Amino acid sequence: MAQMKFMCDAERCIECNGCVTACKNANDVEWGIQRRRVVTLNDGEADEMSISVACMHCDDAPCMAVCPTDCFYKTDDGIVLHDKDLCIGCGYCLYACPFGAPQFPKQNAFGERGKMDKCTFCAGGPAESKEEEYQKYGSNRIAEGKLPLCAEMCSTKALLAGDAQDVADIFRQRVVHRGHKDGAWSNNPQASTDNLAYDAARKG
Amino acid sequence: MTTITMTSQRSERPPWLRNVFQRGWRMGILLLLLVASLGMAPLADAQADTDREMATAAPGISAEQWRQVRSGETGPNYRDSRFDSNYNLINASGETWRQIRNRWVSPFGLIAIGGMIVVIALFYFIVGRKHLDEPRTGRKLFRWSLLMRSLHWTVASLFIVLALTGLNLLFGKFVFRTLFGDAVWAWMISASKVLHNYLGPLFGVLLVVLLISLLKDNIPKKHDWVWFKKAGGLTGKHHPDAGFANGGEKAWYWLLATVGLVVVASGFVLDFPNYGQSRDTMQWANIIHAVGALGLTAVALGHIYIGTIGTEGSLEAMTTGYVDETWAKEHHNLWYEEVKDQAMSEEEIAALKSNSSGDASASKPS
Numbered sequence: 175m176a177q178m179k180f181m182c183d184a185e186r187c188i189e190c191n192g193c194v195t196a197c198k199n200a201n202d203v204e205w206g207i208q209r210r211r212v213v214t215l216n217d218g219e220a221d222e223m224s225i226s227v228a229c230m231h232c233d234d235a236p237c238m239a240v241c242p243t244d245c246f247y248k249t250d251d252g253i254v255l256h257d258k259d260l261c262i263g264c265g266y267c268l269y270a271c272p273f274g275a276p277q278f279p280k281q282n283a284f285g286e287r288g289k290m291d292k293c294t295f296c297a298g299g300p301a302e303s304k305e306e307e308y309q310k311y312g313s314n315r316i317a318e319g320k321l322p323l324c325a326e327m328c329s330t331k332a333l334l335a336g337d338a339q340d341v342a343d344i345f346r347q348r349v350v351h352r353g354h355k356d357g358a359w360s361n362n363p364q365a366s367t368d369n370l371a372y373d374a375a376r377k378g
Numbered sequence: 379m380t381t382i383t384m385t386s387q388r389s390e391r392p393p394w395l396r397n398v399f400q401r402g403w404r405m406g407i408l409l410l411l412l413v414a415s416l417g418m419a420p421l422a423d424a425q426a427d428t429d430r431e432m433a434t435a436a437p438g439i440s441a442e443q444w445r446q447v448r449s450g451e452t453g454p455n456y457r458d459s460r461f462d463s464n465y466n467l468i469n470a471s472g473e474t475w476r477q478i479r480n481r482w483v484s485p486f487g488l489i490a491i492g493g494m495i496v497v498i499a500l501f502y503f504i505v506g507r508k509h510l511d512e513p514r515t516g517r518k519l520f521r522w523s524l525l526m527r528s529l530h531w532t533v534a535s536l537f538i539v540l541a542l543t544g545l546n547l548l549f550g551k552f553v554f555r556t557l558f559g560d561a562v563w564a565w566m567i568s569a570s571k572v573l574h575n576y577l578g579p580l581f582g583v584l585l586v587v588l589l590i591s592l593l594k595d596n597i598p599k600k601h602d603w604v605w606f607k608k609a610g611g612l613t614g615k616h617h618p619d620a621g622f623a624n625g626g627e628k629a630w631y632w633l634l635a636t637v638g639l640v641v642v643a644s645g646f647v648l649d650f651p652n653y654g655q656s657r658d659t660m661q662w663a664n665i666i667h668a669v670g671a672l673g674l675t676a677v678a679l680g681h682i683y684i685g686t687i688g689t690e691g692s693l694e695a696m697t698t699g700y701v702d703e704t705w706a707k708e709h710h711n712l713w714y715e716e717v718k719d720q721a722m723s724e725e726e727i728a729a730l731k732s733n734s735s736g737d738a739s740a741s742k743p744s
């Protein structure tokens with residue numbers, strides 16, 4: 175079974191927000207919600223760096239662990255999905271999520287947030303019919319044998335999506351080719367110590 | 379193309395290459411370079427000189443910025459493309475919150491409440507109910523007005539509803555989802571959330587009213603300390619001194635006046651996300667709320683036990699408003715001394731009630 179993962183190569187991301195737009199479009203995402211966001215560190219400085227983030231479909235997912243309704247589940251492909259019929263909009267998944275992925279259509283008094291919405295890895299969600307699925311969760315490209323549209327549309331191929339092994343292989347090749355000790359995250363002391371490029375060259 | 383243009387500006391290029399650029403063949407050469415580098419990539423990979431490449435690569439983020447990302451700080455030049463987003467890149471405290479809630483609050487809350495139930499049950503079966511030492515005299519003393527009784531029972535009912543719905547939020551998924559299936563569980567948990575979130579503020583307001591009206595009777599006195607040292611009369615033969623409220627009741631009062639208000643305050647923080655409080659604030663509010671609420675629930679079980687099956691003659695104070703003289707003498711001797719001349723027979727009370735067609739609150743002493 176595949177283990178689906180996203181990975182954004184910060185060395186390539188040019189902060190075009192194409193992924194954000196592709197996602198909005200592919201999934202007809204509700205007004206006010208943006209399942210993917212692009213974060214830029216040190217905007218306008220020499221060491222500017224951008225990265226596209228959405229739900230990372232965590233292995234030991236914090237959202238799943240804290241949800242009071244237990245409405246999350248992991249598909250066989252390792253995709254973390256949730257059931258909007260069970261969600262009560264308590265916001266706990268948002269408190270726990272490392273990537274700020276869960277979002278809510280509103281934020282009103284008495285904890286009225288509506289149903290949580292987040293990236294589905296373009297894998298839809300639980301529903302009776304295809305129409306209902308599209309309306310609640312957006313498209314199910316995985317069922318059609320396609321990868322998430324954000325990654326497919328990424329002009330620099332910074333955003334990669336697919337089986338963890340394939341994504342890792344592509345990134346490893348890039349690291350080796352670039353020769354960075356630490357892959358994309360230059361000067362990350364931990365990664366330099368590990369010397370990703372050296373490891374990757376030896377493995378590859 | 380960006381990276382390539384950037385590399386071309388670097389000074390370590392061989393002189394001949396720089397000349398080519400100056401002659402204006404820039405585009406063509408760049409394309410050539412691109413194609414050539416694609417072909418040579420595997421070769422280059424095998425002999426990557428990491429240190430040299432590192433020096434020529436596009437500058438990455440510094441150790442300091444990496445530290446910032448990991449700790450959740452955002453610098454002045456941090457940008458997020460999401461509308462209205464005030465999130466950092468990594469929600470560093472999310473995992474801490476999860477661990478505190480799931481590893482500590484949840485299991486220890488269960489232990490506190492479960493433990494309390496076990497202790498109370500053991501106490502009941504081993505020591506048993508606290509009966510009146512002397513027979514009842516049949517003459518009654520007025521203790522609680524209808525208004526105070528209504529307030530008490532409203533706050534108490536709301537507390538129970540909040541405790542049950544709150545417990546369902548924390549533990550329900552381990553029990554009811556598998557037991558009843560998704561359809562019933564979806565209904566149960568959303569009803570819990572709605573009840574909890576709408577009744578919580580009402581409880582908060584009424585709790586404050588209750589606390590204010592009871593303040594006068596609950597000021598700690600010296601004899602309350604003695605009451606505690608004698609464990610409220612559990613040890614020794616005689617009941618220790620107590621006024622209108624005994625040491626135990628005052629302790630419960632002050633617990634509600636401190637922890638209770640903290641639970642209410644943190645509940646308000648959680649209940650009104652429209653004020654835009656941050657995720658971090660919500661995480662702390664949730665932990666404080668849950669710890670306080672679970673603690674109060676455990677102690678409330680003790681309060682409920684003592685007020686109902688635990689002590690003979692107590693419950694009627696809060697249901698009828700009157701207590702027997704004997705009960706007053708044994709449990710609240712100092713109060714009894716103050717009000718003993720106001721004792722009435724059942725007939726007198728009945729007459730009083732029919733006269734004033736309602737409550738006899740006027741006769742409440744002091």
Ligand code: HEM
Pocket residue numbers: 242264285479537540541542543544545547548571574575577578579581582641642643644645646648649664667668671672674675
């Ligand atoms: C003393 C009575 C109360 C008890 C026993 C109680 C208990 C609880 C418990 C156990 C939780 C779940 C914590 C978790 O899942 O981590 C909770 C959550 C919560 N409580 Fe209370 N609570 C009480 C009063 C209040 C009050 C007075 C308010 C509001 C003013 C309030 C508002 C909330 C909110 C908003 C949540 C978050 C759950 C959600 O948004 O669905 N609670 N409470």
Ligand code: SF4
Pocket residue numbers: 228229230231232235236237238254270271272273274275276292
């Ligand atoms: S919502 Fe957040 S915690 Fe849950 S799987 Fe996605 S990234 Fe992980």
Ligand code: SF4
Pocket residue numbers: 237240241242243244245256260261262263264265266267268276290
């Ligand atoms: S908001 Fe919905 S999905 Fe998130 S933890 Fe609450 S019930 Fe679960």
